[in-house]
């Protein structure tokens with residue numbers, strides 16, 4: 001296991017404001033995700049886990065603190081540059097919502113690479129490689145709206161991995177899956193860690209996901225505790 005941190009974040013504050021109500025979702029949260037390491041994050045509902053994933057993934061700008069990915073602070077980059085770093089370095093799997101139901105499986109996987117302006121032959125070979133390694137070869141031309149939950153989850157992982165990200169962030173990745181399908185998805189994460197050296201973060205309430213991780217963290221009241 002390497003000890004270099006793919007992602008380091010500290011001093012993270014997020015305050016949600018809705019009319020008169022203020023919720024401090026992160027209050028100085030700090031986390032480091034080492035390369036080639038699977039980290040599990042657990043904690044009570046409302047403790048700030050999903051908020052932390054959104055901040056680490058560059059989807060939500062914190063009001064304080066910084067997120068450093070591959071040595072670069074992405075928090076204060078202009079939006080277009082932050083979006084580019086997100087496409088190239090961060091893979092996110094957020095409960096099935098990052099798929100386009102009308103596009104087929106292959107086009108869903110190709111989309112982030114097309115948006116990043118990669119050459120067509122590179123896209124074709126990367127899509128083929130991901131379809132094969134995730135057991136989706138015979139599904140390439142099927143609209144994702146017609147897939148089972150487990151298949152859709154594998155496509156979501158393929159989309160997240162398309163650009164060979166430094167970090168893979170997964171929020172309740174096995175939430176709706178039966179035990180056997182969930183095990184298959186977790187096996188894929190272990191392979192991504194071992195073969196690609198990616199830093200993996202899974203957020204879960206499920207102890208059988210946490211069991212598979214190398215590091216186990218918990219959140220409480222907007223901070224990460226060991």
Ligand SMILES: Nc1ncnc2c1ncn2[C@@H]1O[C@H](COP(=O)(O)OP(=O)(O)OP(=O)(O)O)[C@@H](O)[C@H]1O
Pocket residue numbers: 016017018023024025043044045046047048049050051052
């Ligand atoms: N968009 C939002 N607007 C206002 N408050 C929010 C918003 N998103 C989250 N919150 C609040 O911020 C706090 C942290 O929420 P978050 O979703 O990060 O927790 P969580 O640990 O992921 O919870 P769960 O395990 O239930 O998914 C909660 O009190 C929640 O109600």
